[in-house]
Amino acid sequence: MTDRFRSLRTRFLKVTAAVLTGSILLFRLTGCPAAEPLGEATVRVSAARVRAMPDLHSDILAKVNQGEKIRLLEKKKEWFRVEHAGGSGWVLGELIKIPENVFWRACLAEKTPAALRDYLKAYPAGKFAGAARSRLKKPAAPAPPAEAAVSNTEPAGEAALAGQIRSKATIENCERYLSEYPAGPAAGLARERLDPLRFREARETDWHSDYRAYLEQFPSGEHAAAARERLAWLAGRKAVPEIVVSAVVDADDGDVNAPGPRWRWTTQLYERGGQIGYRVSGQGFILDPRGGLWMGENDARIPRPRIRVEAGGSARDTYWISSRPHLLCNGVAIFTWEGEDAGGHPIRLEERIQLRHLNCPGPTPAR
Known part of the structure; x- marks a missing residue:
């Protein structure tokens, strides 16, 4: 009888343990929902690469x-982490068009002063510019005690840093070692590992300034000849840029906070040569029918984003302007896009947008 009781008790305990384990697992699966997405963005270039990590050297998961x-x-x-094929990957921010409210939400979630400055750089006169500046003015939280700071960081000594380089060299740890220990016992190793990493970075961007930076650091490096050859190839070619502006549409959506007409258009940038790409940033102003000049914040030109256009590809930017009340009706928005191609040759494009509206009175200004 005792043996039977022990057997029943053993079975009961096993079943109970299995039920508890299943319950805990179910709670873990259902009680920890995935982080809610910040919002949606639109790819502005021909093909944006989704990478495994926020690093140009990281593996490409998809395009x-x-x-x-x-x-x-x-x-x-x-960088931005995005949903991809049931998982996630990283996309460079300059390759995607992010709505202002989504960008602001992302900057808040990052919780760093640099993120707030990123927002102000992209939207100096944006809806949340005041809030961003207010947050930046708040005093920083007091630094933790020295003992706590030391206990929560990894050893930063020469030996520890050299060990990191031996196990997995990165541009960051090699540069840090050479900066802190230029004559250290592992300085030669750091330079040796840094050489191919810097060249790989230049090959990834395929930009004249990155090849020059590599050659400045490694004039006799392992890949110096290849860098000079590629630099000469880029210098011997020029991008063929083209700008096309879509028809301006009435974007009046009934927003009570922005009375008056609103205009929206898309700027499409192309590279027609098919050999090298280019990068440009836009800025401009608006000329009203009376000849008045409308500028951005602090009388600076109205900014447009920095865009890269790949060889044979295209990229686009959508922009809108509101007028209150009807001050810009029949005005002209003039933007210039300036930058350079991958070989270092200057690029300059111009767009002129007529701000017509069904309810705009008066004649249109001469171009």
């Missing part, structure tokens, strides 16, 4: 075509 929408999960400096 997303121009015009496709992707859901943003997180911002980390100039």
Whole structure:
């Protein structure tokens, strides 16, 4: 009888343990929902690469075509983590068009002063510019005691840093070692590991300034000859840029906070040569019918984003302007896009947008 009782008790305990384990697992699966997406962005270039990590050296998981929408999960400096094939990957911010409210939400979630400055750089006169400046003015939280700071960081000594380089060299740890221990016992190793990493970075961007930076640091490096050859190839070619502005549409959506007409258009940038790409940033102003000049914040030109156009590809930016009340009716928005191509040759494009509206009175100004 005793043996039977022990057997029953053993079975009972096993069943109870299994039920508890299943309950805990179920709670973990259902009680920790995934982070809510910050919002959607649109790919502005021909194809945006989704990478495994926020690093140009990281593996490419996929490519997303121009015009496709992707859901943003997180911002980390100039990178954004996005949903991809049931998982997630990282996309460079300059490759996607992010609505202002989504960008603001991402900057808040990053919780760094640098993120707030990123917002102000992109939207100096944006809806949340005042809030961003107010947050930046708040005094920083007091630094933790020295003992706590030391206990929560990894050893930063020469030996520890050299060990990191031996196990997995990165541009960051090699540069840090050479900066802190230029004559250290592992300085030669750091330079040796840094050489191919810097060249790989230059090959990834395929930009004249990055090849020059590599050659300045490694004039006799392992890849110096290849860098000079590629630099000469880029210098011997020029991008063929083209700008096309879509028809301006009435974007009046009944927003009570922005009475008066609103205009929206898309600027499409192309590279027609098919050999090298280019980068440009836009800025401009608005000329009203009376000849008045409308500028951005602090009388600076109205900014447009920095855009990279790949060889044979295209990129686009959508912009809108509101007028209150009807001050800009029949005015002209004039923007210039300036930058350089991958070989270092200057690029300059101009767009002129007529701000017509059904309810705009008076004649249109001469161009």
